[in-house]
Amino acid sequence: MASITKRGDKWAYSVSMGMNPITRKQNQITRSGFHNKKEAKKAAQTLEYKLNVEGGKLTTVRNKFSEVVEDWLILYAQEVKPGTLRIRKKALDKVLPIWGNKKITTIEHINYQSLITNLSAAGYSRNYVESIHHSLSLVFKHAKKGNLIFDIPCRDVKFKKEYDSEEDKLENFLERDELSEFLSLAKSSERYDDYIIFLTLALTGLRIGELMALRWEDINLDKKFLRVRHTLYNPNNNENEFRLISPKTKKSKRVIQLADKLQKELISYKKYVESNFKIQSGENFLFFRGDYKPLTNTHARNRLVTLTKKWDYKKKITLHSFRHTFTSLLIEDNFSILDVSNLLGHVDTSITIKVYTHITQPKKIELQNSLSKFADKL
Incomplete structure (x- = not known):
């Protein structure tokens, strides 16, 4: 010292x-x-x-970039959920072939900026590049804390600016009549659970992992609410490797009131399950395979693709579209941002405002009429 x-x-x-x-x-x-x-x-x-x-004092320390990453991941795994750890590993796997054998002391700001620039030039989205950057920042902070490096090279990095049009950003949700049309299509499906899966997504705003983790003990059909307590973790979509873990954030553990329509459909669905299947043992999932293990997220995505192929619809729809649609329709019906944020399980309202700043077509027309009335008074 x-x-x-x-x-x-x-x-x-x-x-x-x-x-x-x-x-x-x-x-x-x-x-x-x-x-x-x-x-x-x-x-x-x-x-x-x-x-x-x-002077050679660090020559015996594990100071290759790959070694530092490996040591950091061991510590990081003790602090975070498996899903978060998997995201970090995936991001760092993109960099390890490039820097794996380099001593971490040789990676300077110019090398770091070059990496970020090259990733953007390769066509990766800014969000993905920023995810890699955040993972690398954690590794370099760990190295700095262990006195392996003097300066952190990832400060003041510049990212490629993206110029996506507003229209592109707004397409991934359904207007009220479009949602009604899709649900009618799902209801006519040959699969008994298609309609109830997508109806539940549309009327609760659940994340797909939260939906697939639902068990009958999480639902009170008499008092009309469901409780979000878990999310399904199954990164490889292997029915034998699933785990129930805590939701995305502490705020994600929440109670959601059930609309009368959803309550009635869930009652009918429960009767159908009880009359067509044996009494479930173990986790007692709402949505399950023939062996009573939970459905995977991939199953839901595949069912969505199958249904939309039968529908003459031009926008791209994802499973997250139903959460987005739920939010849009609540805003259209004048729910407060605070109420919407609580239903979605966001940490605070700033996330709700940032993600859902658009308004639906009826709201646009309402705003236009209000502006016209305002102008007429001038």
Whole structure:
């Protein structure tokens, strides 16, 4: 540890080089003439870092980029959910072939900026590149904390600006009549659970993992509410490897009131299940395979693709579209942002506002009429 002292109106540092085996005295490097304490401290830290690296003190440390990543992931796994860990691993896997064998001390800001620029040039979206950047930032902060590097190279990085049109951003939800049309299509499906799956998504705003994790004990049909307590974790879509874990955030654990229509349909669906299947054992999932294990997210996506192929509809619909649609229709019916945020399980209303800043077509017409009336009074 360097010693920082003031000498007159200037500052100085002394860095120990260790004990001289002959004189039994401390060898020190002292420099002075710094304008302030911060300047002297930074210079001392730079010298200590160079002595550690150039003097060979770090040669036995695991300091290859791949080794640092491996060590960090072990610690990170103790702090986060499996889904979050998987996202970080996937992001870092994109970089390991490039930097894996490099010493982390050789990766500087210019190398980092070049990586980010090249990823954008390769056609990856800004969101994906930022996800990689965030994962790398955690690794480099870990390296800095362990004194493997002096500077974190990922500060002040520049990202490629994207110019997606507003219209492109607004397509991924359904207007009220479009939702009604799709649900009618689902109701005519040959599969008994298509309609109730998509109706539940549309009238609760659940994430698909939250929906697939629902068990009958989570639903109170008499008092008309469901309780979100878990999400289904099954990254490989293997029916034998699923896990029930806590939802995305603490706020995601929530109670959602059931619309009368959904309550009635769930009562009918429960009667159908009880009369056509054996009494379920174990988790007692609402939506299940023939062996009573939960349906996978991929199953729901495939059913959505199958249904939309029968529908002459031009917009791209995803499972998340139903959560988006639920939000849009609540806003159209003048629900407050706070109420919508609570129903969605967002951490705070700023997320709701940021994600759902558009308005539906009826709201646009209503706004236009209001503006016209306002102008007529001028």
